[in-house]
Amino acid sequence: MKIAIDSERCQGHNRCLAYAGELLDLDSRGHAVVLGDGTVPPELAEDAQLAVDNCPEEAISTIESASVP
Amino acid sequence: MADASDTALSDYDIFSAQFRNCPYPTWAAMQHSCPVMHSDRLGGSWMVARYDDVRDLVRDNVRLSSRSTEVGGPPEYSGGLLIPPITSDPPRHELDRDRLMPFFHPKQVATLESDIRALARSLVQPLAAAGSGDAATDFAQRLTITVLTRHLLDVPEQMQPQFIDWTLRLLREGPLDQSVRSAAVREMIDYFSQLLDQRADGTGDDLISYLSRAEVEGVPLDRKTKIGSVMVVMIAGADTTWSALSAALFHLGTHPDDLQLLVAEPQLMSTAIEELLRAYAPVMLARVTAGSIEVHDEYIGAGQRVLLPLGAANRDPSVFDDPDAVHLDRKRNRHLTFGSGPHRCLGSPLARLELRVALEEWLAAIPSFEVVDPAAVQWTGGSVRGPERVPFRVQVSAEGGRP
Numbered sequence: 033m034k035i036a037i038d039s040e041r042c043q044g045h046n047r048c049l050a051y052a053g054e055l056l057d058l059d060s061r062g063h064a065v066v067l068g069d070g071t072v073p074p075e076l077a078e079d080a081q082l083a084v085d086n087c088p089e090e091a092i093s094t095i096e097s098a099s100v101p
Numbered sequence: 102m103a104d105a106s107d108t109a110l111s112d113y114d115i116f117s118a119q120f121r122n123c124p125y126p127t128w129a130a131m132q133h134s135c136p137v138m139h140s141d142r143l144g145g146s147w148m149v150a151r152y153d154d155v156r157d158l159v160r161d162n163v164r165l166s167s168r169s170t171e172v173g174g175p176p177e178y179s180g181g182l183l184i185p186p187i188t189s190d191p192p193r194h195e196l197d198r199d200r201l202m203p204f205f206h207p208k209q210v211a212t213l214e215s216d217i218r219a220l221a222r223s224l225v226q227p228l229a230a231a232g233s234g235d236a237a238t239d240f241a242q243r244l245t246i247t248v249l250t251r252h253l254l255d256v257p258e259q260m261q262p263q264f265i266d267w268t269l270r271l272l273r274e275g276p277l278d279q280s281v282r283s284a285a286v287r288e289m290i291d292y293f294s295q296l297l298d299q300r301a302d303g304t305g306d307d308l309i310s311y312l313s314r315a316e317v318e319g320v321p322l323d324r325k326t327k328i329g330s331v332m333v334v335m336i337a338g339a340d341t342t343w344s345a346l347s348a349a350l351f352h353l354g355t356h357p358d359d360l361q362l363l364v365a366e367p368q369l370m371s372t373a374i375e376e377l378l379r380a381y382a383p384v385m386l387a388r389v390t391a392g393s394i395e396v397h398d399e400y401i402g403a404g405q406r407v408l409l410p411l412g413a414a415n416r417d418p419s420v421f422d423d424p425d426a427v428h429l430d431r432k433r434n435r436h437l438t439f440g441s442g443p444h445r446c447l448g449s450p451l452a453r454l455e456l457r458v459a460l461e462e463w464l465a466a467i468p469s470f471e472v473v474d475p476a477a478v479q480w481t482g483g484s485v486r487g488p489e490r491v492p493f494r495v496q497v498s499a500e501g502g503r504p
Contacts, residue, residue: 043445062206085433088441
């Protein structure tokens with residue numbers, strides 16, 4: 033699973049950082065950016081989903097990788 | 102067949118005691134059967150209440166202009182209150198917002214935590230010792246105003262009563278009486294104008310000094326924008342935060358189970374704050390239609406005021422389970438308390454920090470308390486809703502320790 037942020041939609045609420053701080057960081061404008069390539073380790077899958085579910089801008093999504101073993 | 106809710110929906114009066122003290126039945130009825138309403142009061146306005154409508158309209162800075170953002174008074178912009186970026190439209194808006202961002206970036210805001218904690222502690226300790234007080238005026242209001250005067254604007258603490266007075270006259274009396282509003286605006290402009298002049302040659306790192314030196318492409322920023330950008334911090338950062346904090350303490354002081362839960366399980370603080378922000382969202386935004394728009398087959402002409410109550414969206418049952426109940430552990434909580442879209446509240450990181458630190462310090466000093474006569478508490482109305490007073494008394498268990 034990967035987490036992705038639509039930078040056009042993100043307005044910097046920072047709700048996602050409270051749940052998925054290990055997967056995300058802030059840019060200079062206070063908007064969320066994905067760390068690395070956004071791969072979500074299985075133990076953080078629920079946190080990633082909470083980041084998605086709490087974003088007031090609907091700017092975050094998770095994408096299932098096609099070939100997860 | 103006519104019933105009570107039909108009667109309630111013939112008109113709305115956002116400053117009536119009934120609506121101020123409990124707007125939720127009106128919003129619930131609107132969500133159910135009348136998603137757009139009009140009132141002739143206070144210069145006329147339209148109001149929506151469903152989550153999707155509030156969200157879509159609050160994000161739309163093309164069809165809706167922010168040139169006038171007051172909930173009452175003449176809706177047209179006529180040399181009115183300029184408080185960028187709140188009152189800015191594209192393409193100016195982004196520039197006006199980004200100019201203030203250095204003061205509200207979450208990492209910058211986080212540096213204030215220890216100062217805010219010391220302040221919260223100094224305010225709550227005398228209340229704990231006295232055993233009673235007013236959580237709104239003795240704590241929430243003073244905390245919020247002190248953070249503004251001390252840490253953002255660097256103005257003397259003696260100005261605090263004046264700041265509270267300006268805020269109340271502008272936001273609470275202003276929509277009902279334009280002469281009160283104008284006088285408050287004039288006094289604020291004069292005061293901040295002088296401060297900008299005094300600090301223009303200095304090297305201060307406060308917000309006023311920073312704006313006094315601000316430029317756009319090598320040319321000094323225009324004076325109206327400088328003054329308005331100082332005023333916006335006071336207008337948007339005072340009443341809002343103290344209302345949210347007062348409401349949170351009102352809730353805990355009237356819901357002993359929630360109070361005990363939060364004291365016993367402090368790890369819930371993060372979801373608890375978002376839940377209290379959801380349930381008691383203080384802000385009702387106002388916009389003006391740029392051209393005519395249509396909402397649920399209702400035609401709204403150009404230049405009309407549209408009210409966007411964020412607290413209504415937050416209790417829409419189609420989005421939130423059990424919306425009228427507070428669940429401190431609510432994990433899925435896409436509330437709109439700080440708005441949505443380009444006008445998202447710039448100060449939200451500071452508001453959240455103040456709420457968290459204030460509640461932590463309050464509960465450490467006063468883990469058990471109750472609001473005295475909660476039914477008598479009056480709530481403010483208009484742009485910002487919160488309990489005017491939260492009279493409380495400390496409870497001590499029979500053993501003399503924490504219950």
